[in-house]
Amino acid sequence: MTNQLDAEDRNSLPESTFAFPRERKEPLTDAKHVRNAIARFDQVRDVTDQERDEAFRRIKKAAKKHGVQMTETRWQELGKPSAGRKSSDKPKSKAQLYSEARARGIEGRSQMTKDELIQALSKKR
Template sequence: MSKLSADERNHLDKGKFAFPKERKEPLENASHVRNAIARFNQVKGVSDAERDAAWKLIKAAKKFDVEVSEANWREIGK
């Protein structure tokens, strides 16, 4: 995965994160999208509504050609 420095991460617009309020799981490129999916269930301190919103952002990141087979986040790992 391509790494973001702390400075790069701090300068990202909130809209570039799956969880913008918490600034967790950046969605800058295909590698970050795949990582956000892999770590999705590990994100702490977020509501189901926030997870629903984050999943929509991840699904919208198909512009990076990442195949997302799950219809929603509750299907991850099943």
């Protein structure tokens, strides 16, 4: 089976192939689809916590079968950017740091490296 499922392929799959069989959401036919199911887990709507528990078990089993490494131990961790990490925690670019330094009136910012901008911004809070 190829990585791409058209509507006919998808419709012909047994319910047991899906992470969420009642909704026929997130097929687990190969490694690519397993990774996709992990990434989109929290986007599936109108399912109960019990269905999420069952889907998580299916995904873990399919991940093992298709050689996909999972670090998540609970379904509540699936689909998040990184476990325990908010999108606002992402490292800022030098341009973003420079803009923040300009807004805060930090002198000498145009000559600073990224690390120096980080240090200057952390001092001037």
